[in-house]
Amino acid sequence: MSDEHGPEPARNESEQSEVHRGLSRRGFLASAAAAGGAYFLGRFGPASAQTPTISEDDIVVPDDPTKTLGMSLSQRGLRSPFVHVQRQINDPNAPLGAAGWTFSPLQDLEGTITPADLHFERHHSGVAMIDPAEHRLVVHGMVQQPKQYTLWDLERMPQESHIYFVECSGNSLAGYPGGDADSTAQSIHGLVSTSEWVGVPMRHIVEDVGLDPASTWALFEGSDAAVMTRSVPVEKLMEDALIALYQNGEPIRPAQGYPMRLILPGWEGNMQIKWLRRIEFGDAPFYTKEETRHYTDRLPDGRSRQFTYAMEAKSVITRPSPGQGLAGAGRWTISGIAWSGRGRIERVEVSTDGGSTWEDAALLGESRTRSTVRFHHPWEWDGEEAMLMSRATDDTGYVQPTREALLEVRGPDYTYHYNGIQSWRLHPDGTLSNGYVDA
């Protein structure tokens, strides 16, 4: 790929009319009107010239849907007004652009794919909004031919499709201090989401720039206000790293790093640089802030663990779970997800008696490497108090540890990579609460 890039594909033209720089949409329309409306509308004109897009306010639920004409067609779909799924914002009052995160509503989801608008978010300086026409990915350092790529350059390279989870290494950290009784699957474990990612394998970029054989590490840098940087071993780049352009069938969303983000299958979310703008090859780690001051952990003997990449095998029961209780005794399906950053989930066991006895759960669909798999387990509830747990085993033979075993090794100063077994206490009234509250 050269510094030259051809004209943008025609399909982007209609979207250009919606783009406005440094102005709110209202401000943009006002200034466009003042200029005599002389702005480019694109081939199909503005969205308002078409069938209106239906909003929540337009929804009417008739008494008898067979006696009432249905709603109009719409350009973008809506969820049923009877389905309430939303991300949980860690601090809704945080100032604009502040570091923050939102949790995926695990207790409301089934299967494995996370709808893109419910993918968890973790931003260190808010969501960067990037015009792909202005964006370049620069690749330099220990390479034979430094290059820069536009989104359209990458579009022309060979691509692959893979289903992988992304998990923040801070996911489930409520497990260390014990959490609160009113914690939910979402608020404890919702910093994990799974998507189909389509993009250019990093090994093609490496081949394109001609790597210096002495290079062993690369720095990845984002173009958000945090300018987030992380070092990644070249070995991982050649194995399965992807520059993702698409997520679940559409261009990745701004919150996930539009127009391009790094996917490092199975490794901690922090390394998977969003809004990717620069890759620098070197022969040692770059020791960035995110891998020295942050994303390291102190062990009981005073030493620190650094470069803790792979997310270990974990599982969580999502139904029943707090907020998703049982209406009464009888037959139910226990449902949950399991995943491992080291390989494929081979087995999930379920206990309903606090870990005294375990039974194998059924894995639904294909269990893929570095992806989530859904498990179901039919269960007859006698209406008595019960303690529900799940335990994952991956194809390396690694078994998800109990909370006690994990705390024993990690000590009191640990924050990241919590993967202990989650227990949910099922009360006789059918409600559930976090089973490991310390207080």
Ligand SMILES: Nc1nc2c(c(=O)[nH]1)N[C@H]1C(S)=C(S)[C@@H](COP(=O)(O)O)O[C@H]1N2
């Ligand atoms: N440029 C940039 N990349 C980033 C971040 C960021 O703040 N800026 N956050 C990181 C962290 S800590 C995580 S867990 C993942 C979250 O990805 P998501 O928001 O798509 O779920 O992105 C990582 N990549």
Ligand SMILES: [Mo]
């Ligand atoms: Mo993270």
